[in-house]
Structures are given as structure tokens and as C-alpha cells.
Amino acid sequence: MTQIIPLISSGTRGPLGVLHLPRLWQKVSLDIAGKLHSEYPAIGNGFDQMVLEGLGIDNESFLKFMASKPTYPQLEAWILSEKGGSLDSAAVEELNNGILGYNHDDETRKGILSAAGIEDDGSILDAVSLNNLEDWQDFHAEVIKG
Structure with a gap:
């Protein structure tokens, strides 16, 4: 079965204006379908948990609703x-x-930049940009280069 690397950025927001929520929806949707890449958690401890806590939604309720396989607007x-x-x-x-x-x-930043072939000159510090680079590098390595 194909495993999919989620490519919706944490910097993307839906109509409600909540950053990362579209990515969380995609990751959990892929996981429910059995298609989320094994290196990606459906709900991780970082931005995923920040969004759920920030919205006051508990993980169990969220996963129960997501089991219905909703569209993003739903x-x-x-x-x-x-x-x-x-x-x-x-x-x-x-x-x-x-x-x-x-x-x-620092260690995470250096690892992501090194894997992407980018010099760590201190100009890319934020996790959203670094996570995008990591996703794109993973996508390229698995899908393009195969």
C-alpha cells in the first residue's frame, strides 16, 4: 500500500483561520485510511497537540469525529x-x-538543513519553514528518486 507524505504546510490555514489545522486533518485522514507515511505521526506532540489544546478539543473526541472521514469543511x-x-x-x-x-x-535545525543541502547560516530558524523543507526533502527522496 502506498504511504503518503503529508505536504500541507503548518503555515496553511483554513476558513476558520487556524494555522496547521488543514495539515492535522490531512495527517489523521491519511492515518485512518492506512496511508500515512510511517515516519509521520497522526497526532504528534508538537503543532498537532498545540492546535487541539488551543482549540480546547481533546484528542479522543477529535479522533472519534475524524473516524467519520469528514471533508475539511465538515x-x-x-x-x-x-x-x-x-x-x-x-x-x-x-x-x-x-x-x-x-x-x-539547534540540533533539529542543523539536521533538517543538512539533509536538504542548505547551509545553516542562521537565516532559517522557524519550525514551519524547517518542517516544509523536511517534508519536501522526504517527498523528493521517496517519490522522485524512489
Whole structure:
């Protein structure tokens, strides 16, 4: 069976304006279908957990809903229904700022940049950009070079 590397960036937001939520939806959807690449967790401890906690959604409820294999708009509609019809815009802004402001540790940054063939000159520090580079490198290595 084909394993898919998720390529939706953590820097992508859906209509609700929540960064990383589209990626989380894609990863869990792929996992439920048995197609998520084995090196990617369906719900990891980083941005995935930040989003669920920031939205006040527990993992078990989220996974139970995701088992219904919703479209992305259906996921956002479910989140709104769970939150009484609206999201706290200040909480979403705080969550998004946390995602955009998160930097990997030096070792992780150096490893990702080295694997991508990019010199670590200190210009790429944020985890969103580094994670994108890692995904693209993994995609290239597995799909293009095979």
C-alpha cells in the first residue's frame, strides 16, 4: 500500500483561520485510511497537540469525529459546533502566533538543513519553514528518486 507524505504546510490555514489545522486533518485522514507515511505521526506532540489544546478539543473526541472521514469543511463545522458556534479570535491569534514563533532546537535545525543541502547560516530558524523543507526533502527522496 502506498504511504503518503503529508505536504500541507503548518503555515496553511483554513476558513476558520487556524494555522496547521488543514495539515492535522490531512495527517489523521491519511492515518485512518492506512496511508500515512510511517515516519509521520497522526497526532504528534508538537503543532498537532498545540492546535487541539488551543482549540480546547481533546484528542479522543477529535479522533472519534475524524473516524467519520469528514471533508475539511465538515471538520471546521464540527469544531464550530463543539465550541458553541464561534471561536475566540484572541485564542486563535495566540495559537497562530505560537506556531509561527516556534523554533526547533539547534540540533533539529542543523539536521533538517543538512539533509536538504542548505547551509545553516542562521537565516532559517522557524519550525514551519524547517518542517516544509523536511517534508519536501522526504517527498523528493521517496517519490522522485524512489
